[in-house]
Amino acid sequence: MSVTATPARPGLGARLRAAYDSDLCYHFRHSPVAVLAGAIVALMLFGAIFAPWVAPHDPFDLASLNLMDSFHPPVPLAGSVWTFPLGTDDQGRDVFSAILFGMRISLEVGVAAVLFAMVVGVLIGLLAGYAGGVVDAALMRIADVQLTFPAILVSLLVDGVVGAVLPTDLHRSLQIGILIFAIGISNWPQFARTVRGSTLVERNKEYVMAARVIGVARWRVMLSHILPNVLGPVLIIATLNLGFAIISEATLSFLGVGLPPTEPSLGTLINTGNNFLFSGDWWMTVFPGATLVLMVLAINLLGDWLRDALNPRLR
Amino acid sequence: MAEAALLEIRGLGHEFDVSRPWLQRALRGERRRFLRAVDEVSFAIPRGQTLSLVGESGCGKSTIARLAVGLYRPSRGSIHFDGTGIVAGQAQPALRRRMNMIFQDPYASLNPRWRVSDIIAEPIRVFGLMKDRAQIAARVGGLLSQVGLTPADGTKFPHEFSGGQRQRISIARALSSEPEFLVCDEPTSALDVSVQAQILNLMKDLQARLGLTYLFISHNLAVVRHMSDQLGVMYLGRIVEMGPAEAIFAAPRHPYTRLLLEAIPSLSEPGRARVPVGGEVPSPIAPPPGCTFHPRCPLANARCRAEVPQPLTLQTAHGAVDIACHAVAEGRDRA
Incomplete structure (x- = not known):
């Protein structure tokens, strides 16, 4: 936008x-709130997408790391260096650069997980709402079962099962995909239920009948007539879920089942920094944490604004 | 009827399954329950004419409308369009192109996320009548002018229009596949009186110009009188009286029709004494035995409570009228 x-x-x-x-x-x-949230999201997106060019250091390049640079505090404090504006961690990595690369991974996992959950959820919800009867009952009971498991539990379960089944190397290389699947799979029922509810309302409206009278195929009625009219709430859920998915990923990484420290997301950074919190080196965990909070907040505010703006009846 | 009928309905019946879900039914020991919306309905509409169905809410008018365009599969009976049987839910694009429907609520019958031009062009695209985009745009513009809007309105969304304008868009959409037969399900009941007249006159005008055949559903007798050639009065899923509109308005015979016409306010006789219609329409889930109108009928006797009346054809000055009433058949209504 x-x-x-x-x-x-x-x-x-x-x-x-x-x-x-x-x-x-x-x-x-x-809308001042939207402009502010939009600016923050745009800035973060820019930083995340162009991290390899924007970041002053490459935290993945082990050759460029120097242990002499470790434990620098952020800039105004005594012992800080201008080349490391937000300080450095125990390995001498630049916290600011690590945050940029971390946001990149966090956003990647979050967006992909939400897209996955959205596509699955919207299609199942549309089908359940429009077909009704046995199909509806069966799909919704599956969703109910899925909803009874907390998202984190499902994610841990998926991660554990995949980890046990696949050899370690393959597991490592698929880690991002597994995270996306684990977070996405626990979120689809929300989309499905919302879409089913709206579909039940929409399918009896006369514009749907007008399409059926002229013999429009069922899948086309669903996708081109009903879908645009049930997407409003989906958009809100998607943005709220994006925040949630990013936090889920951070939680999993914080718990140590997410991404490894060699490929740090914001959650991994918070986790590694957390070990040094009590020795007074707060910047390693506080800056990634603040970034996470700011990112999720801005995304949610933007989602709220978009909901109001995209509803033609509110204009 | 001398002319060949465009739409012919024979012995049409339709039931809705209103049972509770299976588990609840099993737990409470209930049987399946059906709502008999339409029962033993037969009529034919000659090409170029208008047949109206009137009746109270819930008498099955809209169900007949939806059966006629193939939205529901009839439980019993047959529907023939220009000699070909209609089966619901099956692809018969050639037949579907020749019929369309105008809906009751102009606020729900247009997809709020679609532009007006896309709404009107949908039948053209579905039936593949035109491929070229410029050609479709020209046709949509022509249709908009035909219903009294301007071609520039095509780029707008439905919410930018008033109820009457939306109903014009709905008519334009119905006309876009060049149908011969339109089912109009209470097309003016959601509109202001002044706008109703405009829409009805537009519909009559289009009928005269394009030779359209209408199945017109309404509960408004004044509207029906203005529009109809043939008139069917419905009560609880059955047609109780059917014939030329003039004949029925001039001399209604069925007690229900008489009560309906009695209820029309009159300018010439304000404040005249009326016979109030007692009671409520019975539930179509458990319709009363015999003539379904007997609980409210001033002429009901033991036979009416036991035996379903069959239509009886009476000749009048305006043509043949079919009446399903024991009292009329026995001459008790003239007593």
Whole structure:
């Protein structure tokens, strides 16, 4: 959304100006919370996506690490160095660079997990709501069973089972995929239930009948008529879930079943930093933690704004 | 009827399963329950004419409308369109193209996320009538003008229009596949009176120009009188009186029709004494035995409570009228 607000480039000028004048953009510009949250998310996305170019150091390059640089505090404090603005960890890694790379992994896992849960949940919800009867009952009971397991438990279970089945090397290389699956699988029932509820309302509306009268195929009625009308709540759940998924990933990594310290996400950073908290080296865990909180908060605020802005009846 | 009928319905019946879920039914020892929405309905609509069905809420009018366009599969009986049988749920694009439906609620019958031009073009695309985008756009523009809107309205969303304008969009959509037969399910009941007249006149005008055949569903007798050639009065899923609209409005014979017409406010005789209609419409889940109208009928006797009346054809000055009533058959209504 914020991308459309950037100044027009010569070639696309007219189209960008039209986008700038659109209702959505107007709504965005006149909501200070949305602008702030959007700016934070945009900045974080930028930092995460371009981490290899933006970050002052490469925390993955072991050759560039120097143990002499370890335990530098953040900048205004005594003993700080300007090349490490947020300090360094026990290995001499730059905390700021580690956070950038950590956000990259956290966002990657979060977004992929939410997308996975959304696609599965929306399709199952649509099918259950539109088909009704036995199909509906069966799918919803499966969702109920899934909901009775806490997300963290499911994730631990999936991780444990996969870890036991696969050889260690393969397990390591698939770690991100396993995390995405584990977090996504525990979230689909929320999408499915919401979509099913809205579908039950929508499918009896006359516009759906109008489509059925002229013989539109069932899957097309579901995807092109009902789906756009049930996506509003899905978007809100997706953004709230994005925050939740990022936190889940951080929790798993903090517990040590997520990503290894060689490939640190925000959760891993908080975990490793946590070991040094009581020796007074607070910056290793506080900065990644604050980043996590800020990221999740900004995403949720942006989601709330989007819900209001995308509802044509509220405009 | 002299002319060939475009739509012919014979012995149509439809039941809805209103049973509780299986487990609850098993626990309480209940049997399956069915709601008899339509029972033994037969009629035919000649090409280019309008047949209206009137009746109170829940009498099965809308169910007949939906059966006629193939939204439901009839429990009994047959529906023939231009000589071909309609089977619900099966792909018969050639038949479906020739019929369409106008709905009651203009606020629910247009997909709120679609642009008006896409809504109107949907039948064209579904039936593959035109492929070229410019051609479709021109056709949509033409349809919008035909129903009294402007082609520029196509880029808007439904929520930008009033109820009457939305109903015009709904009509444009119904016309876009060039159908011969339109089912109109209470098309004006959600509109203001002044707008109702505009929409009805538009529909009559389109009927005259395009030679459309209408099955018109309404509970508003004034609207029905304005629109209909043929009229069917329904009560609890059955047609109690059917015939030319003029004949029924001039001389209603069935006690229920008489009560309905009696209830119309009159400008010439304000404040006249009326016979109030007693009682409620019985539940269609457990309809009364015999004539379903007997609990409310001033002429009911023992036979009415036991025996279902069959339609009896009476000749009137305006044409043949079918009436299903023991009292009329026995001449008790004239006593």
